[in-house]
Amino acid sequence: MSFTRRPNQWRRTLPAAATTSSRSSSEVASTARASSRVGSSRRSPLSTSVFSRSMKADPGLPDGPRPRRVCTTETDRRVGIATPWAAGRAARVCPLPTKAPGGTMAFGWIDEQADARRRAGLVRTLRPRPADSPLLDLASNDYLGLARHPEVTEGAARAARTWGGGATGSRLVTGTTELHTELERELAEFCGFEAALVFSSGYAANLAAVTALASHGSLIVSDAGNHASLIDGCRLARATTQVVAHADPEAVRKALGTHEGAAVLVSDTVFS
Structure with a gap:
């Protein structure tokens, strides 16, 4: 679906980057007139209203209204607005939704899949464990039983008092502390490797x-x-x-x- 305007209005809605194009104004106007002859039969009230809704007044521009954004990629041409998307090209009308889709329309498939998993008996129910329990946990990853060792818990408490309750960032940014590098160095020495890297899981x-x-x-x-x-x-x-x-x-x-x-x-x- 295409939409065109008169040549003098084309110059008003062209993006700023387009003014540096090597094409002259007459060439741009000629392209616009040619596109008008091709696309006039495909114009519709919908495209006109969509285009008008996509325009707004910009007090910073002496020429008056301009589009909210300019379609510059294939994706933009599919989901953008009616506007010239490159220098010397005719405007393309890209349908805009009039309102956000409702929850049922957008996410109904999630409920359907959840119901299917429930009917198939694939839904897991988590059972939170208490701090103290008479049960013996044989499914944990605490193979050496060090999670509750007094030296481990006291060391964790000292670290929390010194460093706070978290790393405050990812390892790649600000989350690598001196404790991380010290632990990795000691692990490498213990295992007999050149270096070690600790992960969260x-x-x-x-x-x-x-x-x-x-x-x-x-x-x-x-x-x-x-x-x-x-x-x-x-x-x-x-x-x-x-x-x-x-x-x-x-x-x-x-x-x-x-x-x-x-x-x-x-x-x-x-x-x-």
């Missing part, structure tokens, strides 16, 4: 490891029983990923034999 660590070791052009051979974090890491790495049968060394050999470049074998340590 095992999930984040797996994502980082896989994406750092593999990239476009390399091959990832992934065990079929790998954790979701490793699977997502393979996807984010944008490498060629070949999934092999669980715990099948022969399948791994065959997969590696098909690739001459860099390859990474990804496998869980403990499968659950």
Whole structure:
């Protein structure tokens, strides 16, 4: 759908960047007249009203009203407003919604999917654990039982009093403290490695490891029983990923034999 205006009005609505174009005003006007002949049969009251709603007076411009924004990309031409989107081009009318969609219209599909999961018995109900419980927790990641060790809890209390209740930022910005670097240095020495990097969770660590070791052009051979974090890491790495049968060394050999470049074998340590 297109919409055109008279040449003298075209110059008023062209974006500021368009005034530096090498095309002359006569060429722009000629293009506008040609587009008017082509698009006049497709004009409609809707396009006119949409265009009028997209204009507002700008006291900073001597020429008067101008569009709120100028369509400069393909996306803008689809969802923007009726305005010339480049120097010397005819204006394009992009439909604008008259109001925001209602909650039912925009998010009804979420309720439908939630109902389907509920009917399939796939809805999990979380059970918050209390601070003190007579039950023995055999499902935690506190393998060494250090979460409640007196030295650990006292150290955490001292750190909170010194550094506050949070890092106040991400590691990449302002969240790396002296405690982080000290911990990473001690972990590297304890494990006998050159360096160490601490993450907020095992999930984040797996994502980082896989994406750092593999990239476009390399091959990832992934065990079929790998954790979701490793699977997502393979996807984010944008490498060629070949999934092999669980715990099948022969399948791994065959997969590696098909690739001459860099390859990474990804496998869980403990499968659950």
